Amino acid sequence: MKLNIVAGGLTLPNPTILAAGILGTTGASLKRMASMGAGAVVTKSIGAEPKYGHPNPSLVKLECGCINAMGLPNPSYKEFLQELNVAREAGVRVIASIFGATEAEFKEVAQGLPGASAYELNVSCPHASGYGMQVGTDPALVRSTTKAVKGVVKAPVWVKLTPNVTDITSIGRAAQEGGADAVVAINTLKAMAIDVDSGYPILGNVRGGLSGPSIKPVAVRCVYDLYEALDIPVIGVGGISSWADAVEFMMAGAAAVEIGSAVYDDIGIFAAVSMGLSDYLDRKSIELTDLIGLSHRVVKHETYEC
Amino acid sequence: MRPMSAKIVSIIEETPTIRTFRLDMLDWFRSKPGQFVMAWVRGVDEVPMALSFDNGITVQRVGQATEAMFRLKEGDTLGIRGPFGNGWELVGDNILLVSGGIGSAPLAPLAEKAAAIGVQVTTLAGYRTKEEAHFEKRFKKCGKTLIATDDGSYGHKGLVTDLMRDIDLNTFTQIHSCGPEKMMHRVLGILDERKIAARSQFSLQRYMKCGIGVCGSCCMDPVGLRVCRDGPVFKGDDLLDSEFGKYARDASGRRIKI
Numbered sequence: 363m364k365l366n367i368v369a370g371g372l373t374l375p376n377p378t379i380l381a382a383g384i385l386g387t388t389g390a391s392l393k394r395m396a397s398m399g400a401g402a403v404v405t406k407s408i409g410a411e412p413k414y415g416h417p418n419p420s421l422v423k424l425e426c427g428c429i430n431a432m433g434l435p436n437p438s439y440k441e442f443l444q445e446l447n448v449a450r451e452a453g454v455r456v457i458a459s460i461f462g463a464t465e466a467e468f469k470e471v472a473q474g475l476p477g478a479s480a481y482e483l484n485v486s487c488p489h490a491s492g493y494g495m496q497v498g499t500d501p502a503l504v505r506s507t508t509k510a511v512k513g514v515v516k517a518p519v520w521v522k523l524t525p526n527v528t529d530i531t532s533i534g535r536a537a538q539e540g541g542a543d544a545v546v547a548i549n550t551l552k553a554m555a556i557d558v559d560s561g562y563p564i565l566g567n568v569r570g571g572l573s574g575p576s577i578k579p580v581a582v583r584c585v586y587d588l589y590e591a592l593d594i595p596v597i598g599v600g601g602i603s604s605w606a607d608a609v610e611f612m613m614a615g616a617a618a619v620e621i622g623s624a625v626y627d628d629i630g631i632f633a634a635v636s637m638g639l640s641d642y643l644d645r646k647s648i649e650l651t652d653l654i655g656l657s658h659r660v661v662k663h664e665t666y667e668c
Numbered sequence: 669m670r671p672m673s674a675k676i677v678s679i680i681e682e683t684p685t686i687r688t689f690r691l692d693m694l695d696w697f698r699s700k701p702g703q704f705v706m707a708w709v710r711g712v713d714e715v716p717m718a719l720s721f722d723n724g725i726t727v728q729r730v731g732q733a734t735e736a737m738f739r740l741k742e743g744d745t746l747g748i749r750g751p752f753g754n755g756w757e758l759v760g761d762n763i764l765l766v767s768g769g770i771g772s773a774p775l776a777p778l779a780e781k782a783a784a785i786g787v788q789v790t791t792l793a794g795y796r797t798k799e800e801a802h803f804e805k806r807f808k809k810c811g812k813t814l815i816a817t818d819d820g821s822y823g824h825k826g827l828v829t830d831l832m833r834d835i836d837l838n839t840f841t842q843i844h845s846c847g848p849e850k851m852m853h854r855v856l857g858i859l860d861e862r863k864i865a866a867r868s869q870f871s872l873q874r875y876m877k878c879g880i881g882v883c884g885s886c887c888m889d890p891v892g893l894r895v896c897r898d899g900p901v902f903k904g905d906d907l908l909d910s911e912f913g914k915y916a917r918d919a920s921g922r923r924i925k926i
Contacts, residue, residue: 385884385892387921394892406884406921414919418714419706421878422749423669432877435885437922445921448889557747559673562710564747626882 363643365401365636367650369618370544370595371518372455372480374401377639377650378608378632381599381622382407382459382482382522383432385629389448392456395625399633402455404620405446407484408475409460409493410467412438417566422555427574427601428623429555431567434461434487439474446475455479457520463492465510472511480517483507483542486524486549487571495549498524501536508540518543520597523584525577526552530584531591538594546597546620547584551577574623575601582614589615589655603631605638612653671708671747672696679742682726682802686770687738690724693748697723701778702755702871702901706879708747712736716876716896718774718846719751726802728770752879753900756869760841762788765807766855768828768847769795772803774871774900775846783810790835794828794851797821829854837862843904846871849926853913856904868904872912875919885921888912 365376380386380395380403392403415435422429436442439460449456458478462468472481485498485507497503504521512519521537523530525548534545550571555564563569581600588596598616602608603624611619624631643650674691681687699705699719707725708714713733720726727734740746756778763782765775772793779789789811795801798821807813814831815823824831828851837843837859845855845868852870859865874886874895881897888895889911893902902912915923 384882385887385894387884387917388887388889388892390889391884391887391892391894394887412920412922415877417712418877419671419708419747419749421880421883422671423880428882430878430883432883435877435920437917437920441922555670557671557673557710559745560710560747562747564670566713623882626880629881 363640363649365640365650367618370480370520370597372402374455374618376401376636377612377618378635379457379597379618379620380404380632381620382484384622384625386459387445389445392445392449393452393454395629395632396449396452396454398630399636401618401632402457402479403449404457404459404482405442406436407434407459407461407487408436408439408442408471409434409462410438410470412436412441419564420566422564423626424555426576427572428626429553429565429570429572430550431565431570433567434493439471443475446478450477457482459484459522461487461493465507468507468511469514472515478517480520480543481511481515482520482522482546483511484522486522495524495526498533499527501532504533504536505540508537508542512541520544520546522546522549524549525580525584531587534588534592538592542594544595544597544617545588545592546599547588548577548581548600551580573601575603577601578607582610585611585616586614586657589658602635603627605635605642608635608639609642609653613656615655615658617654669749671706671714671749673745674748675745676740676742683800685800686726686728686802688720688724688726689737689740689746690721691746691748692723694723697748697751699751700755701781702774703751703753704774704900705748705750705752706876707737708749709733709736709740710747714747716879718871720773720776722777726770726773749879752896754898756844756871756901758782758787758842761786762839762841763790764837764840764843765789765791766828766832766843766845766847767791767793768851769800771845771847771871773846775844776803776806778844779807779810790840792816792828792831794847795822827851827854829858832858837864840867843868845869849873849913849916853926856907856913859904860908865904865908869901870904870907871900872902873900874916885917885919
């Protein structure tokens, strides 16, 4: 079955997207991931000034997923533009992940990365003080930041949400009101790990965020809730490592999925998920779009029967 | 994996700026020459380190993390993740090693393991000056070893690549090199001139964060190969027409000229 789909204003050959912060520091790496099957790729989060990030360890694989506190290392948009162009000129759909401390900074970075297929606003990094989640937990800030970026770029604007809030739908609504073309859910869950031999927190930044299979049920719930609450598409992300995971996210309401930590086991994960998805659709004799939000329709149907 | 605690059982002062740390970790740790570990000095930083022994790393004092390592004493512990990366591939029965400075670290165990199974090993080792020479005994035990120093205080005066002129490079089944990138780039240039770049392997260094092929900090142009996972050892002909010898990226991802 065909896997091409329109999601969040982008036409994609398949619904798998490389997630932000994973193998997205260089144009060559973004190109490589697209050639491995990703329908689109999201860059490392880019800001206005170069940042070196937190001291290492900054990403460690635990028993149940990955814990990280990279600290938004990036070379600034001025330096990153050449990397974006390397991937773009190779025909790759590149989604620029951007962050800022202020609306003005978000606008500056978005305008400084012209030619991106879409912009993903990182208002959800759980461990960079003054950035990310400190914006993304405040609906008013999310609304105004989204509106500000929408005002200066023509390409679709996606807003990546943090699960570290009481009600993710209120933040999702704020993004929608600000004019977002899609929301992306979820970023990492606040987490930490301690070295039991020494008592030292393992991450250089002490606190960080959890990704990988252990957060998948949390992410599925967030996508389910957002699909119900919003009119704009939801892009699902969080612990996807197989075609079945992708199906699950799409049934919860995701129009496409982003894959991150699972590249640890297999950088060919995108092609693997696509093949599995295609086979699944063939077996079920349904189209990809039939999957999106399917669980909502099933549940409603049963409710009527009761 | 989480960092595993490894006790420092001995510290050997190789030169005024280089120390070897032997670690108590063989109960759980098996590696092959050319692989590396992420060595964590708790509360300071975690850095990639080539394995210079089955259970040891050899460290040059160059920055904050290595300064902190030099303050550690026998009985202290390091957090170790690994082994990571691909390691050297042994090809044929007559290998040449071209080492520059601390680039000796991943080459010395290769020399020993290869010699132990009957492979003929020839080593060209370059150092800045005589007092920085180290691992010479290890290399000599494994086969013919020629030394060069920048200032001529020991061995040939000049570059280690000068020594390549006097030997027939075509006789070697494989050429392995590790050292400063400018030096390795010269080695590759010489091999490429003789059309034998495909018979060489280089162990590279790039800024690393995760060490496990996820974060993308150490990706090389133009293919996007990850030094931590696809490397750190690369075939010479895969490095031709790459960023190798031209630039690398710093911790922010900015390109820095080599």
